[in-house]
Amino acid sequence: MSPLAQLLEAALFAASRPLTLEELATLDPEAGETGTRAALAELRAAWAAADHGVELAEIGEGWQFLTRPDYAEAIERAQFALRPRRLSPAALETLAIIAYRQPVGRVEVDEIRGVDSEAVIDKLLERGLVEVASRGEGLGRPLLYGTTPQFLEILGLKGLEELPRLDELSVALRPPAPAEEPE
Amino acid sequence: MSPLAQLLEAALFAASRPLTLEELATLDPEAGETGTRAALAELRAAWAAADHGVELAEIGEGWQFLTRPDYAEAIERAQFALRPRRLSPAALETLAIIAYRQPVGRVEVDEIRGVDSEAVIDKLLERGLVEVASRGEGLGRPLLYGTTPQFLEILGLKGLEELPRLDELSVALRPPAPAEEPE
């Protein structure tokens, strides 16, 4: 492995969160983002070639070493690490709406879900899965919410574009009129 | 690598503390301590053979992956480099509120931002950009924050009066061209 790949390995191994390309590129300013990207590819390939229990994953707008899924159960059984708690259906519904409609206000989330979502949104804010993205127009300038990199991370996504496109879903939802204004 | 060596790798990586041989042996009861010891040796050899920035080490309390000593400096540099030099938008907003409203209490900052600002203010305190300026009246005599000389220094201002007046802001800030951001 090239020295830069080794350096990246050490840095990624030491970190417990995904590191972005931008961050990693600061390790070797001469290599820049292009050189860093190449070294990352080299590192990933080296790890994939050997049979490892850990692999390099591109996730949540960054790079992170993660254990392979096959070992999760044994590790959890031995109580060396715990899988995160599942999100409730209410939390997932709210996340889905915020992910697809961001920036979106609470009233709209309430309307789509048919229930008050304040408590759920508060919990999502607390867990860092959504954040206040901006303020809307109109009365009281309501807070508008968006998803965070942490949201992508817990879903193992590189970016929002990896979410299924609405027209790929089995239910055809959007009414024919294309530019429907959310009320 | 053997499947057990891979499992050990994943477990050691995921664990938040060094793991002893006995603990590791619970992962695969069939292998027992003897088999586990052999797999650990295999794992250590695999890591030592390739040029890795990380090694498997047996330390006092058990086994743990550690970055190699020759990388310590690079890792340090990396952690140094990876530490944010720039303030997050949330921190900047909070700083702006404190700069313009000082002395100001946390409740007011929370109210303006619409979110809890405790962690952000703590970070600004830690960074030496704001300080406790006084105590307010009323229940619990809340802490009131103000900006520090260091804040001025970083911005290259001689004094707070050099901050643009609020009523100049909108005009001064609208850059000539940029695409309209939906706020």
Place this chain on the structure above:
Amino acid sequence: MSVPGNPSSTMQDQGGFVVELEQFSGPLDLLLHLIREDEVDITDLPIARIADQFLAAIADLGLNQAADYLEMAARLLRIKAQLLLPRRLGDDEWEDPRSELVRRLLEYQQIRELVDWLHHAAQQRADRFGRGFEQPAPDLPPPPLEIDLNDLLAAAERVIALIPEPVLHRVVPRPLDVEGATARITALLTEREEFGWVDVVGAGAGVVEVLSAFIALLELAKRGTCKVQQPEPFAPMVIRREPARAAA
């Protein structure tokens, strides 16, 4: 009302529903469940039947006090009633009263499908652990901070946009009942020519009652309905009917 928070605790003895109830994240969810169970066409809802089932379900589930569910029940009944109204022949303007509900149900159904997708993705991700051990960060001086005045000003702009009014004020829900206090004092004034402060607020009055009564009293005095006097410092107030304009 214990239902919306944790319905299962109140439902233990009703067995079968407990499991299901935890799956319903709201009235739309329950409605969708009923529709699926009936295998009816969502775009051509048999409203009367669905409405009856919905009412029965929320009664069974003990949800007939939960506002969100009641609202949906009312909506269903309204649509049912609208459908019963005679329709004029050749009325092109007629809009199916179900259409809004159908639109929402379809929208919600899509969300549920996304939920399944997100759930699956989260589960897969949960099977992969990140590094558990955090190497202690070396004790280095923090890197020099970079703050750009423009960034700060932009942040100030954003903040200014957040401030709804030039002056901050806090909106506190006011449990004050000035109207009630006014009525009480007015009644006292028609009864008696003169009475004390204690007669107005009673013995064990809380802060809210005292404030309500005080504001009412000031208002009545301003209108000239009564006169408020304090014989000496710290003495209880005495309220006297103004003879000029008898209390209404």
